[in-house]
Amino acid sequence: MSEVKKIATRQSYGEELVELGKEYDNLYVLDADLASATKTGIFKEAFPDRHIDCGIQESDMMGIAAGLASCGKIPFCSTFAMFAAGRAYEQVRNSIGYPHLNVKIGATHAGISVGEDGATHQCLEDLALMRVIPGMTVINPADDVEAKAAVKAAYEFEGPVYLRFGRLAVPVINDRSDYKFEIGKGYVVKEGTDVTIIATGLEVSAAIDAADLLAKDGISAEIVNIHTIKPIDKDLIIKEAEKTGKVVTVEEHSVIGGLGSAVCEVLAENHPLPVKRIGVYDRYGESGPAVELLHKYKLDGEGIAEQVKEYLKG
Template sequence: MAEMKKKATRESYGEALAELSGTCERLVVLDADLAAATKTGVFKKACPGRFIDCGIAEQNMMGVAAGLAASGMIPFASSFAMFAAGRAFEQVRNSIGYPHLNVKIGATHAGISVGEDGATHQCDEDIALMRTIPGMTVINPADDAEARAAVRAAAGYAGPVYLRFGRLAVPCFNDPASYRFEWGKGIVLRDGQDVTLIATGLMVWRAVEAAELLKEEGVSARVVNIHTIKPLDRELVLRCAAETGALVTAEEHSVIGGLGEAVCSAVCEGCPAPVLRVGVEDVFGCSGPAVDLLEHFGLTAQNLAAKARAAIALKKH
C-alpha cells in the first residue's frame, strides 16, 4: 500500500476543540497540567478565557467539570487515559455518570503505544472501566478525520462521553471532505464473505492491512471500523456474524472488558459464531518504542491474519 499522511489523534483532539471555540460559546476545556501533551494547549491559545488548568488533580478536575456541566456549560475534561479513567474513576462514576451530566472526557495517551512511559502509564483497561458506567458513551476514533468528527459530535450530544485518543501517529485513511460520523454506527470499510475483522482505534488500519494479506491467499475478509464501542452497533455485528460466519476483533486494549467482549456478548446472544480476539492479554505493558511494543503484544496485521485463518477453521461446515 502507498504511504499516507500520519497524525496522532491527540493532535486532532486539540485542533478540533480550537475550531469549536468560535462556534460553541458554552464550550470550556479543563486540563490537569498536561496541556502540551494532550494538545489542549491549542485551545488555550485560541480561547484562553475558557481554559482551566486544574493542576495535577484529576479527581478534582472531574468535580469541577461536573459543576460546570450542571451550570449549563459543555466541559471537556482532559488528561492521560490512565488518570482520566483510572485515577478519577470514582469521580467520573459518582459525579458525572450517576447524575448523567453533560461532561466530555478527553483521554489521551491510551494503550500500549504510549511507549517508553511504561506500564504505569499504558492504560489498557479504560474502555472496560468506562463501559461499566451506566449511560456513558465510549468512542475510540481511528484517525484524524474521525477524531475531529467525534469531538464535534460529542460537543453536540447531551450526556457523558469518554473519548479515547492516542499518542502514536497513525495513518489518515479517511477523507475529511466525505467522512461522516454516525453516533453508535460502525463503518464497513471493505466487504468480504469469509471472515469479518472488527477493529477500533489504531487497529483499524492494521485490520485493513490484514485483509490485504488474506486477499493474497484467496481469503475474502470484511473490515469493520467500530468507533463507538458503547453503544455498540449490534445490528451490524450480528449481520456480519450471520453473513461471514466468523469474526476477529482487534483493539489496543485488554482483551478483558473491551471491544472484543462487547462483540462476544452480542454474538452469543444474537447470532452464535466463532469470535477470536486480538488485544493485550492479561498482562501489564512494558517500556519500549511504541511500534516495537505493538509487535511484541501481537497487535499486528500478521497476527490479525493468523487469527482470521483460525476463526475460519472454527466455522461449522
C-alpha cells in the same frame, strides 16, 4: 507511491476543540497539567479565559467539570487515559455519571502505543471501566478525520462521553467525501466473504493491512470499524456475522471488557458463534518503542493476519 499521511488523534482532539471554541462560547477545556501532551494547549492559546489548568489533580478536575456542566457549560476534561479512567474513576462515576451530567472526557495516550512510558501509563482497561458506567457513551476513533468528527458529535450530544485518543501518529483512512460519523453506528471499511474483522481505534488501519496480507493467501477479509463501543452497533455486528460466519475482534486494549467483550455479548444474545478476540491477553504492557510493542503483541497487520489464519484453521 505517495506516503500515507499520519496524524496522532490527540492532535486532532486539540485542533477540533479550537474549531468548536470559535463557534460555541459555552465550551470549556480543563486539563491536569498536561496541556502540551494532550494538545489542549492549542485551545489554551486561542481561548485562555475558557481553559482551566487544574494541576495534577485529576479527581478534582472531574468535580470542577461537573460543576461547570451543572451551570450550563460544556466542559471537556483532558488527561491521559490512565488518569481519566483510572485515578479519577470514582469521580467520573459518582460526580458525572450518576447525575448524568453533560461532561466530555478526552482521554489521550491510551493503550500500549504510549510506548516508552511503560506499563503504569499504558491504560489497557479504560474501555471496560467506562463502558460499565450507566449512561456513559464510549468512543474510540480510528484516525484524524474520525477523531475530529467524534469531538464535534460529543459536543452536540447531551450526556457524558468518554473519548479515547492515542499518542502515536496513525494513517488517515477516512479522508473521503462519503465519510459520515454517527454515534452508535459502525461501518464496513472493506467488503469480504470469508471472515469479518471488527476493529476499533488505531487497530482499524492495522486490520486493513492484515486484510491485504490475507488476500495474498486467498482469504477475503471484511473490515468493520466500530468507533462507538457504547452504544454499540448491534444490527451491523449481527448482519456481518451472519454474512461470513466468522468473527474476529481487534483492539489495543485488554481482551477483557472492551470491544471483544461487547461484540461477544451482542452475538451471544442474537447470533451465537465462536469469536476470536485479538488484543492484550490479561497482562500489563511494557516500556518500548510504540511500533515495536504493537508488533510484539501481534497488533500490527502482520500479527493480526497470523492470528486470523490460525482461527480460520480451527
